[in-house]
Amino acid sequence: MDTDVAAITTVFTEFYYWVTVALMFLIHVGFCMYEVGASRIKNHMHTLLKNSMLIPLVTITWFFFGWWIYWAFPGGPGITGGIGHPDPSFAEAYTPWGESMGPRLDDRISGVFWAAFLLFAWTAASIVSGAVIERIRKFAFWMIAIMIGSVTWSIDAAWGWHYSGWMVELLGYHDAYASGVIHAIAGGTALGVLIVLGPRLGKFAADGTPRDLLPHNPWLVCIGLFMIYTGFWGFYVACNVPVATPDFIAGQITGTTQTATTIYLTPTTLSAITMNFLMSLAGGMLAGYMVSKGDAFWTYSGGLAGIITASAGNDLYHPYQALIIGAIGTFLMYKLHYWVERTFKVDDAVGAVAVHGYAGFIGLVIAGFVLWGHPSSPYEGFAAINPVGNFVGAIIMFWVLGFIPGWILAKILQTFNLLRIPREVELLGLDFGSMQEADRARKEVTAAELAAHSSG
Amino acid sequence: MSTTPVDTWAVDLADVTFIYPWVGWEGVMAIVAIVLWILWHVWQCRFENNTYKEDIEKHATSENLRKATSGEI
Numbered sequence: 265m266d267t268d269v270a271a272i273t274t275v276f277t278e279f280y281y282w283v284t285v286a287l288m289f290l291i292h293v294g295f296c297m298y299e300v301g302a303s304r305i306k307n308h309m310h311t312l313l314k315n316s317m318l319i320p321l322v323t324i325t326w327f328f329f330g331w332w333i334y335w336a337f338p339g340g341p342g343i344t345g346g347i348g349h350p351d352p353s354f355a356e357a358y359t360p361w362g363e364s365m366g367p368r369l370d371d372r373i374s375g376v377f378w379a380a381f382l383l384f385a386w387t388a389a390s391i392v393s394g395a396v397i398e399r400i401r402k403f404a405f406w407m408i409a410i411m412i413g414s415v416t417w418s419i420d421a422a423w424g425w426h427y428s429g430w431m432v433e434l435l436g437y438h439d440a441y442a443s444g445v446i447h448a449i450a451g452g453t454a455l456g457v458l459i460v461l462g463p464r465l466g467k468f469a470a471d472g473t474p475r476d477l478l479p480h481n482p483w484l485v486c487i488g489l490f491m492i493y494t495g496f497w498g499f500y501v502a503c504n505v506p507v508a509t510p511d512f513i514a515g516q517i518t519g520t521t522q523t524a525t526t527i528y529l530t531p532t533t534l535s536a537i538t539m540n541f542l543m544s545l546a547g548g549m550l551a552g553y554m555v556s557k558g559d560a561f562w563t564y565s566g567g568l569a570g571i572i573t574a575s576a577g578n579d580l581y582h583p584y585q586a587l588i589i590g591a592i593g594t595f596l597m598y599k600l601h602y603w604v605e606r607t608f609k610v611d612d613a614v615g616a617v618a619v620h621g622y623a624g625f626i627g628l629v630i631a632g633f634v635l636w637g638h639p640s641s642p643y644e645g646f647a648a649i650n651p652v653g654n655f656v657g658a659i660i661m662f663w664v665l666g667f668i669p670g671w672i673l674a675k676i677l678q679t680f681n682l683l684r685i686p687r688e689v690e691l692l693g694l695d696f697g698s699m700q701e702a703d704r705a706r707k708e709v710t711a712a713e714l715a716a717h718s719s720g
Numbered sequence: 721m722s723t724t725p726v727d728t729w730a731v732d733l734a735d736v737t738f739i740y741p742w743v744g745w746e747g748v749m750a751i752v753a754i755v756l757w758i759l760w761h762v763w764q765c766r767f768e769n770n771t772y773k774e775d776i777e778k779h780a781t782s783e784n785l786r787k788a789t790s791g792e793i
Contacts, residue, residue: 266734306788324757328750360754361746369736403765682765688780689772692788697775 265372273507274372280506281376287498288383290491292319295390298488299397301481302614306693307398308480314402315393321406322389322413326382328360330414334381337422344430380502381421384446385413387499391450392670394614396457398464399690404677411673412453412666420445420665424657427529427641436640436647437657440526441503441537441575443627444661451621452666454612460674461683463611465690474605477613482560489564493545496571500537500578503527515642529642532579540586544574547590555598565615566594569623573597576624576631576654580638589630597622621662628658 265271296315303311322330336355339345348355357364357374364374389409396405424431425445431437439445468474479485505525510517513529523531545567552566571578573593574586581589601618604610612618632654640649647653677683685694693699723741742749786792 324753328754328757360750363738366738366740366746368738369733401768403761403768406761406764686772686776688776688785691785692775692779696779696784696788697771700779 277506278372278376281373281380281502284498284502285376285379285383288380288387288495288502291383291387291495291499292390294488294491294493294495295387295394296488297484297491298614299394301484301486301488302394302479303397304477304480304693306695306699308695309698310402310694311397314397314400314405315390317402317406318389318393318409318413319386321410322385323382325410325414326378326385326418327365328414330385330418331365331378331381332358332360332362333415333418334358334422334426337419338426338428338430340423340430344428344433350428383502384421384442384499385417388417388446388450388453389413391447391616391620392454392457395454395612395616396461397613398694399684400457400461401677401682401685404674404683407677408453408457408670408673411669412450416453416665416669417446417449420449420661424661425527427527427643431653431657431660432528432640433646435653435656436649437653438528438631438635438638438640438649439576439628439654439657439661440528440530440532440579441500443572443574443576443624443631444658447572447575447620447624448628448658448661449624449666451617451619451624452662453670455610455617455621456667456670456672457674458610458612458617459608460671460678463609464613465687467611468609472606472609474609474611479561486560486564489561489568493567493571496568497541500541501534504532504534504537505529506534513642516644517642526579528640530579530639531642536580537578539583540574540578540581541571543583544570544578544586544590546570547587548573548594551591551594552598555595562598562615565619566598569594569597569619572620572623573627573630576627577635580635585634589627589634592630593623593626596626621666625658625662628654628661 265274292315296312299311299315300308332355335358336347339347339349341347341349346352356362358378359365364371365378367375389412392408392412393405421429423429424437424439425442426432429437464477466475467477503526505527507522508525508529509522510519513525515529517531524533526532548570549563549567551570553563556562556566570590570593574581574589577589578586597618600622601612601615604617605612610617629651632649632651635649636651638649640646640653674683684690689696725738725741725743726736
């Protein structure tokens with residue numbers, strides 16, 4: 265920062281990512297409101313704490329190993345390169361004792377960049393949280409949160425959301441705003457866990473007909489979803505590099521024109537993603553309203569699903585394309601949600617598998633067709649975006665890194681009786697004991713006040 | 721006993737790198753933090769199991785179960 269221009273560029277970039285982190289906090293506030301609103305009164309505080317405590321746990325494990333994984337595994341390892349491919353100095357610097365993991369005056373970006381990725385990790389874990397409410401043990405959920413937040417999402421980001429990721433290089437995988445690397449993997453993980461965990465007591469009738477366990481507070485659910493929309497702005501902006509020179513990119517781009525880029529260092533603009541974010545939100549809400557026949561929960565969820573479906577290509581789509589793609593993804597994920605619920609008796613309490621998993625998967629597949637032939641990278645030798653590459657990528661995200669690890673970990677936890685809460689506790693409600701304590705305390709205070717009033 | 725790498729600001733900032741204390745002890749700090757993290761989970765798992773056990777012993781009467789499932793509580 266020895267010149268004014270260098271100082272402005274550095275501090276702007278530092279501030280840019282810092283703002284995204286603050287905005288992305290709102291995603292988590294939204295998820296908490298949404299989950300508490302969807303749970304019954306007898307489970308509120310447990311539901312809130314289950315989600316909130318993933319914040320410290322994913323944060324410290326992201327510090328211990330999540331961030332290192334991202335920089336260590338872009339090459340597989342062993343597919344296009346070894347550990348640390350293409351520049352092992354990054355992986356070395358981001359070990360938990362690494363030289364870029366603490367305050368230093370000659371590195372003003374690592375901390376905020378680390379934090380932006382961490383907030384993505386919270387989001388991935390939080391998506392799973394909503395699906396499993398009212399019957400999972402906290403210990404079990406936090407193990408699952410650490411797995412997806414600090415291990416599997418980090419691996420998928422290294423593979424498919426890194427300028428040298430092997431999926432980008434060999435498959436032409438394109439997922440600029442994380443349809444797959446956050447949403448499909450989280451939906452797949454949630455589905456794997458749900459199949460082992462089983463439905464809430466009373467969710468299905470004896471003949472298998474699903475029952476509605478209605479939200480305690482539909483207002484809170486909808487405001488929570490609105491809050492997630494707000495935080496999603498930070499998420500989108502954090503997926504970009506705000507300004508890069510062709511020299512910095514060091515690829516095939518010629519000339520001296522600077523640009524914003526995606527995480528792949530492919531050029532885009534903040535304007536492009538802003539228009540497409542809003543148009544895909546609009547497409548999702550319109551389709552959600554229509555397919556659910558005016559249901560508020562699915563209309564708001566449709567907005568999210570619209571954005572998530574279009575996210576893979578929202579750096580490049582025309583806004584009309586974002587609108588239509590958002591609507592298609594929302595329509596399909598809604599239909600799939602109820603089909604899976606009826607057919608496989610899966611109790612996804614908030615529709616997380618559908619909104620994030622199915623919409624993300626569908627978005628990747630659509631992007632492969634719509635963006636067919638567009639360069640996936642500014643570097644020579646990388647495959648162009650194509651339908652097969654993105655379809656294979658969708659399978660890797662949803663099934664290989666999402667469903668399978670979620671199912672395996674849930675099975676292990678179940679083996680040790682650490683997955684599901686005891687039946688009696690589920691019937692009483694997870695907050696029963698504390699609610700009884702609170703009731704007793706209130707009665708004592710009331711009695712004391714009445715006694716004081718009588719003696720006075 | 722100073723443990724900070726910066727003992728004066730009468731320097732050219734271009735020459736300053738680390739500004740936190742205990743530079744060189746990052747590996748030890750990481751091990752301590754990881755051990756504390758694992759111990760926290762061990763404690764939490766036991767605490768949660770005991771909480772469920774106590775809840776069942778104290779509250780899982782047929783009357784409470786009836787009230788809880790009918791929404792009276």
